[in-house]
Amino acid sequence: MTETPVLTKTDLTNPDLSHFVEKLDDGRARLNLAVEGMTCAACMFEIEGGLGTLPNVTQARANLTAGRVAVEWRDDAVDPAAVVGRLAALGYKAYPFDARRMESEEQQEAKFLLRCLGVAAFAAMNVMLLSVSVWSGNVTDITPEQRDFFHWLSALIALPAVAYAGQPFFRSAMRAVLAGRLNMDVPITLGVLLALALSVFETLNHAEHAYFDSAVMLLAFLLAGRWLDQNMRRRTRAVAANLAALKAETAVKFVGDGEISEVPVAAIRPGDLVLVRPGERIAVDGEVEEGRSEIDQSLVTGETAHVTAERGTLVYAGTLNVVGTLRVRVGAVERGTLLDEVTRLLDRAVEARSHYVRLAERAARLYAPVVHLTALLTLGGWVMAGAGWHQSVVIAIAVLIITCPCALGLAIPAVQVVASGALFRGGVLLASGDAIERLAAVDTVIFDKTGTLTLPEPELVNGDAVDPAVLALAGRLALTSRHPLAAAVARAAGATTPLAGASEEPGQGVLAVVDGEELRLGRPSWCGAEAAAARLAVADPEASVIAFRHGSATAVFAVRQRLRADATAVIAGLRARGLSVEILSGDREAAVSHVARQLGVATARAGATPADKIAHVEALRAAGRTVLMVGDGINDAPALAAADVSLSPVSAAHLTQSASDAVFLGDRLQPVATALDVTRRARRIMTENLWLAVVYNAIAVPVAIAGYATPLVAAVAMSGSSMLVILNALRARAPGRDPPGAGGPDGIDIVRAAPRPI
Template identity: 60%
Template sequence: MCCTDMALAYVEAHAAWSEANTRPSLGRDYAAFLSREPDGATRAAFAVEGVRCAACMNAIERGLAGLPGVASARLNFSDRRLAVTWEPGAEADVETLLRSLKALGFGAQPFAPDRLADGDAVETKRLIRALAVAGFASMNVMLLAISVWAGNVSDMTPENRDLFHWIQAVVALPAAAYAGRPFYEGAFRGLKAGRVTMDFPITLGVVLTLVMSVAETLSGATHAYFDGAVMLLFFLLIGRVLDQTMRRRMRACAENLATLRCERATLADPEGGLRDVPLSELAPGARILVRPGERVPADGVVEHGASDLDQSLVTGETAAVTVRGGERVFAGALNGSGALTVRVTAPAGASLLDEVEGLMRRALEARSRALVLADRATRLYIPLVHAAAALTLVGWLAAGVGWHAALLDAVAVLIVTCPCALGLAIPAVQVVAAGALFREGVLLNDGTALERFAAIDTVVFDKTGTLTLPEPTLSGGIVTPGALEMAARLALSSRHPMAVALVSAAGGVEPFPGAQEAAGLGVRASVDGVELRLGSARFCEAEAEAAAAVAADPEASVICFRAGEGTPVAFPVRQAPRPDARDVVDRLVEQGHRVLILSGDRAAAVASVARRLGIAEWEASLAPQDKIARIEALGRAGRRVLMVGDGLNDAPALAAAHASLSPVTASHVSQAAADALFLGRGLAPVLTVLAAGRRARRLMLQNLWFSAAYNVVAVPLAAAGCLTPLIAALAMSGSSLVVTLNALRARLGTVPTPPLPASRPGMPADTRIA
């Protein structure tokens, strides 16, 4: 890459960034972005630009807390989403709030997921380009620097040495000007607002090093330090790119919830006409039509029709639920087979889906309040570094040395204390541990979760799809092969999930020609003059057989079959426990973890699974807000909860828990809310992530202690004039290398999971959570 190419890349990136940050304003009418809480308070969300560390979060929240009428301001550090609540009756003065944020050095705009996605894409591209430029410059400048070092101890002439220094300057100066922009801008914004951010010592160290290097080159000195400046930017940009990449997970939550939300609805007029209206026009009492394949746009009660709905949002069950007149339906449920006329009971913005979204938002905001190790370690870094460099400069000037020597030693202090090792201490372990977990079938969504996994003492499981396998299977019941084969052939014409279990049990069969599906009831076909039916107990006139099957297996659901006037057959279908679920639970208990089940399923089904797996504490029929309440109660009691769930109704609980894990078969929203996903049919990854978390935390602490010890030794040496900027740069690079090599240990013996123990005898499972 030549200087012209770098200049063009700079102009292109700057234009893209400027376009993203200077788009037409959303206008001064912010009413569309304000929401009214039940208690009369007004709430709004803003996307904040320029947040880099926990100090930024604290500065924003403290700065806005004093504004008139503002009850609370909470910044989600993960996705830079600022939630502001005004007191009941107070005017929501958005303009004043935005001006206050600008005075603090942060740009902001009303939160919109699509605009956030565009801005994140531009910022990610910008950081990757800066990283590429820094990497290119580091390699080339280091090659030139090595030649100078070798020449200084051999026969290189001063003229050749100066030429090599000037070539380094030609490569390093434009590269540092472009690659360092993310840090320079952060430092400038902080200074403009009267704050000193983590970007300031980085900027100061890079700029002073480059200035000193140019001065040394002009004077024909033996050493220049261009390599130290660009290497520093390269290492720090690696961490910045990783941080930006992991932050996309939070945007995925909003995107996945948005796919469940309807923007419009089909309104049925009192005269019988139909018209398409925006969701905002729906009011309680309105009648809407929901066609097959559509999502229910609002909470309501079925007035006419019958159909199968996917209501996993409420129950967590992946099997479709048959609904008919008088039964409740919820926004976001997917209509399967029949048309429904629904009377709306909740206006736009007050549905269960809106409540789930609000629960997730609040849970994620609460989680972001906890500072991770790197944040805590850097809180004292800035004042200590500045004080050390300033004391070095003043001390040497007081001792009578010249400005040149005093400034050289002060720059050496800034370089040797550069937060490179500290910046890599945590991300390096996260990256290596994430790769090791990937090889074990665990996909890490959030690198910071490793620290939380290490602190877990309580494991909460959902039942359906988590402790059990996601696909249903035929269970129990002695059925004649002929009945099963005919039922399976009929099941091939059904879209009901339970029909899959019959097809799997019967093996290779062909569908009956001419089979028809009765909306919300089942499937029928006529074969040799005999009508065959498969579906609900009422549809097959098999209420007695269905009741007997449920009594024999309370955990099972029932699908019935009838051939003509013959005796109907009830097939019990259920989701079998994961093959190693009992052994994993035994191991967790053996390690001292408290194990619970929190499920939206019915009590009989949960009790059966709990008894089989030896889990004494369980609770059933829980709504999403109930699960969050239970997890928060455990948190207040001092417990660190790992939530393992897969359903849409588990997403808020996954976000509220101290850490979370989901199977890869989970709903998209749950996948986005979870800290990690696991592959396969077993639950052993629960043990894997806990072991990996403990190991990663040990390595992180070791890296932080090494970084601290390195500074304790290196700073006095640099302040005493024993280290030139060149040696300081080498020491800084060496510390980063040591930290990286230590992090590589995270892939050695990542998951020391001993053999699972033999299963314990069954335990009574009638203990509910108090």
């Protein structure tokens, strides 16, 4: 197999990026780049705006969560190296995006931030102890020599601590300044460095006050916020390797008359003939030319029952061939397959920009210049008023420190952390930093059926109606099969010893001979139990049927996924909160209709493809609805990403979990309701925290400008406002109670999705 070229950082002096450019179907080209130094919404705006100035670039989208930028242009109209060069001119290092490399570097960055936080916190505690000694000494009997000693001891701790712990801010600020721009780290760096410089100057001149504690405390708080933000973004990153479990690396290709050869998937072309053996995952989209089997395509289409594959049947990459051997004529490989379509839809949906990010972009663009201008005007104003340069500089530094965005920066992350703990106790694991805000705004909840409203493993539902001896014998025979329906029979029977001499009949079932009598387990038609199976299907249309024959006696087993135990109560509770509830499933119409009637859900949509699901979600959003999507299958991943916010059970496929904003644990549906209760309370507290930060700035900034706050007082005020925000955030630990609203209509409207071409 031809390996994808790897571009190292040292190659970027003269990069050849042609191998990494993706040709799109409409004649455009696309390049995905990993970008170092993109830390906030202002960076995203800067990058998108800067790349948009390149001629012939049609789109540039920055993804802060993934740490990458997708750039598109008209084919052959842009040199990819020019894109990297433009980013370098903006102060950002870029290289071709590789998920594994990006994850590794993010882990290293997280460890570095944690070390910096530890150093800053340790230094802050020790310097604060020394400062307390100086404060108390200044009002008692401390000598100037003792005070100077404490100040120099503080400098000995603070200077190396800040030099190490401040690197995340210093590096970012330096890149910005060298690129001729400002970001939020520039005023932070100025405030810290000027506070240290002023402290050293004051110590050299035997002054009563030094501000080493201000600089170190400020840095510790800022690092805590930066680490929380970075950790949240790391957890939400979707790793491309999650698709590896569904993508076959090789396929068995017919290369001559009856001759086969195992070749890389990249060597397969449309029109080739491939062999798919039992238990193998299909590597291509194509049509069965010969053979008969059953295909498990639940992860891709959401269909619970196995699909019979025979001549003329279409099969898809990523699905599993269960029992028989198939010869498949290739229709599409890699690009153009159903699995590729799911991935493409997912990528498109992930690039959508939320309201919160757009709001943050505007705030971030304004923050840095406003802070600098305020401090500069303060300095100039005091100089013009006749104050000396020393006093004017001290006041300007106090303004820089007191306007530090610590309280504002912690207003949201502090609530996120506390609410995340409450959600964890309720069985919900957050994967996205702003999921709390988006969950709180939900007015429409869409559930997938299979594995979401129902439990992921099918169960035998009519075991009580079958003779225990018959069930025990059928269970032993079922142990010899890998079919999920047979596995459900074996679990229900508690079988542990398989029957000896059993064999599998492809596409039919398994058989064995015991004491001269033949035993069969499989298709009702193969076991002579068609009439009983038909009656059972009418009584329970959602159930899948498997039959057992012992001599002339037959038994029919109904297997289906059970509803989660509390599904009915949870759905009723959501409707009582005034939420609109829908079911959107790729499963059969009869199965979806049956579940909708059981739960009292007014609107249910059956037979939906991945494209149908994402289109329905986008239509609801276009109508002004705020959508929560709850699903577990690969086919749900694009819709999960397209929704305003999404949840998936812990049993969901890896890709689905990556596309989700949160994962819930256990076999109950209650965590969905818990998530909405906790987040609604958390959103109220976030709003309160933002107002606290605004009120703090409205009072503290004028005080600092008026010269009534030293850098030390400014640092204390900044820290005090941060502590107030954190204490208020602790109230998010207990879920709130929202008043119930009107429920939905009682009628059931089942809509069969029209087939859509992939």
